[in-house]
Amino acid sequence: MHKITAKARLSPNVTRLDVEAPRIAQIRRPGQFVIVRRGEGAERIPLTIADADLGAGTIALVIQAVGKSTQDLVALEPGEAITDISGPLGHPTELIASGRALCIGGGVGTAVVHPIAQGLHQRGVDVLSIIGGRSKEWVIFEPELHRLGKVIVCTDDGSYGRHGFVTDAAKDELAHGGINIVYAVGPVPMMRAVVKLTKPLGVRTIVSLNPVMVDGTGMCGGCRVDVGHQTKFACVDGPEFDGHEVDFDLLMDRLGTYREFEQQSLASCPEGTCKIGLK
Ligand code: NAD
Numbered sequence: 001m002h003k004i005t006a007k008a009r010l011s012p013n014v015t016r017l018d019v020e021a022p023r024i025a026q027i028r029r030p031g032q033f034v035i036v037r038r039g040e041g042a043e044r045i046p047l048t049i050a051d052a053d054l055g056a057g058t059i060a061l062v063i064q065a066v067g068k069s070t071q072d073l074v075a076l077e078p079g080e081a082i083t084d085i086s087g088p089l090g091h092p093t094e095l096i097a098s099g100r101a102l103c104i105g106g107g108v109g110t111a112v113v114h115p116i117a118q119g120l121h122q123r124g125v126d127v128l129s130i131i132g133g134r135s136k137e138w139v140i141f142e143p144e145l146h147r148l149g150k151v152i153v154c155t156d157d158g159s160y161g162r163h164g165f166v167t168d169a170a171k172d173e174l175a176h177g178g179i180n181i182v183y184a185v186g187p188v189p190m191m192r193a194v195v196k197l198t199k200p201l202g203v204r205t206i207v208s209l210n211p212v213m214v215d216g217t218g219m220c221g222g223c224r225v226d227v228g229h230q231t232k233f234a235c236v237d238g239p240e241f242d243g244h245e246v247d248f249d250l251l252m253d254r255l256g257t258y259r260e261f262e263q264q265s266l267a268s269c270p271e272g273t274c275k276i277g278l279k
Pocket residue numbers: 105106107108109112131132133134138154155156164165166167185186187188189190193208209210
């Protein structure tokens with residue numbers, strides 16, 4: 001059992017839970033994730049380890065409540081517990097050792113960018129983060145990323161920071177030159193747009209993919225993606241890949257396959273509880 005020690009609402013549908021998991025806190029590396037099961041028989045949910053506190057023996061999980069299972073998870077309160085947490089899973093991020101890195105986080109993907117920026121900062125890499133949300137209230141992890149380097153905040157509606165998508169700001173920063181690598185995590189159209197900017201410039205770009213995961217062990221095939229014309233499993237071969245090699249069209253198609261099931265699951269939620277993140 002993993003006790004919840006703290007809970008915070010980061011945006012209208014994103015919640016942070018700090019959870020006791022001392023062994024995982026000790027050995028986790030940037031880019032790795034866990035699979036969480038709230039209780040017996042509950043759905044298994046893959047979640048990035050957004051942060052860890054070695055002293056407290058806790059890890060931070062950031063959950064976007066878009067379906068019944070995630071809604072159930074964020075309903076937990078401090079003092080309550082999650083039954084199973086498996087991990088850390090996946091390959092750690094390929095971190096450069098020096099130079100300048102551009103870390104781009106779209107919406108809830110910013111929570112995934114945070115440990116990458118932490119790892120880069122610890123190595124002495126100059127970190128520039130560009131993070132974005134639909135409006136001010138959807139921007140997350142801004143103070144945490146400020147501790148690691150310069151941050152440019154963008155909002156779709158211009159309610160805070162720069163008006164526009166994160167890719168607009170990224171285009172300007174890339175034009176200045178001097179960026180050795182880009183890490184981009186967020187909605188698939190955002191990552192695809194980042195890759196469209198960096199590929200002609202030849203700037204290496206790492207993206208984190210979030211296909212549907214079931215077992216997290218490479219056995220079920222649920223998380224298969226096409227990278228460099230080869231089938232890869234995001235859970236064991238990723239979740240991070242060379243963005244210039246990813247087939248984003250196929251990823252979009254596969255994510256769309258499950259939309260109907262998600263709608264049905266959401267429809268079973270009590271009125272007004274699960275609908276906020278639905279597009
Ligand atoms: P969102 O739709 O609110 O977008 C967040 C930001 O991404 C926007 O503010 C904008 O700056 C940028 N963006 C969005 N669409 C863009 C486009 N077409 N071109 C350029 N930039 C664009 O994001 P959200 O609701 O926080 O996240 C939802 C999606 O992110 C879900 O589909 C979820 O599955 C995915 N996600 C991905 C990962 C991952 O590991 N890749 C992790 C968590 C969530």
